[in-house]
Each structure stands twice: as C-alpha cells, then as structure tokens.
Amino acid sequence: GAGVSQSPRYKVAKRGQDVALRCDPISGHVSLFWYQQALGQGPEFLTYFQNEAQLDKSGLPSDRFFAERPEGSVSTLKIQRTQQEDSAVYLCASSLANWVEVETQYFGPGTRLLVL
C-alpha cells in the first residue's frame, strides 16, 4: 500500500521567503508528526496532530513555524521568513493510534530545505 509521501522533495528558498511543506500520511492514520533533522543528527520533534487537533507544538522553534491538518489527513508545515538556520530535512510520520499508545511511526522520505 501507499506509504507516507511528502512534497516537494527538495526546496531552495531565499532568506526571508515563506515556504510550505506538504505531508500525505497513510490513509486512516490518526496521528501525524513533524520532525526536523539537521545533517548528521537525529530527528527533533516539532509538532503532533491527533486527527485535526494539534495536541503538541512544543517543538516548534519559533513563531515563524506553523502547522495545520484541517481535515485530519493531509498536513502542511509552513515556515515564514525563512532563515539560514532553518535549512534541514523536514520529516513527516504517521501512526495508526494516538500518541500515548505504543505504535510504530511510519516516515515519509522528507523534504530537504536549503535556505540561501
């Protein structure tokens, strides 16, 4: 079956530009997660959705970062006024159950963002 997909796969932005990153989770998955992965590092949690509700956004690094999942399926991570330190791979993951249950997260291929 189809896995988690993300688009675009690569994005080059000029400093100050706004970007929008899309995630299509596995159909029927309740939970959706966004992570930021810097080169040579493990992923860092950004935000979590249970259906359309954003239950945890404690990892968003600044108010320039905004995520939504209005219909409980597709999610968009938006970064306003991009800065060079935003350059990273942005990973989306989904899982069938809610986050307090033990559940494997299925990851998309990521969007590699480069801010010049």
Added chain:
Amino acid sequence: ELKVEQNPLFLSMQEGKNYTIYCNYSTTSDRLYWYRQDPGKSLESLFVLLSNGAVKQEGRLMASLDTKARLSTLHITAAVHDLSATYFCAVDSVDSNYQLIWGAGTKLIIKP
C-alpha cells in the same frame, strides 16, 4: 530532560564480524525504538522494546533493553554489506510528553 546518547557515532567494520551499538537514556522509560536510515531515504522501523529484559531479533540484528541500566543494545552478527546504514534509537516517556527523543545515530559502514 530526557536525553539519548548513542555510541559509537561511526563504525566501520568488515563483513563477517560481530559488533554492538549502545543506546543510553537519561530518565525512566519503558519504551525504546530502533530505526534504520539509508542515505537520502526514509526512516524504517526495526524494533520496539517495551519491557525490561525484552529481546527481539530479525535476521542478523538483535536488540535488547535493560530499563534498570537505561541501556539498549543493537547487536550485529556476521555483518553483511547490506546492513550499511545509520541506526537510530529513540525513547519516549511521560517526561517528553510521549514524544520521541532521538539519539544522534550510528553510521555503520560494512566493507565487503
């Protein structure tokens, strides 16, 4: 604050050898995850370990969990080139609001 440390961060080894990757974490947690990542690819789940003494095996990989020592190991037996990848461990707990906290990864290169 929940922290996760992996070692080594880089490992180069010959095919046929055995080796172990270590994952230490800083606070109480009973849920530990191992993932594999190939260059430019997505993260793939390998194991989920839920209790003290848990051991899981898949092919040449075996993972174990010691919650008292706050330590998990990923053991590679008779390594083959196809196992070359970066391996991550991750932990969640009430301290992290059940969000995954990840180690920095162990980049494993297996030479034929």
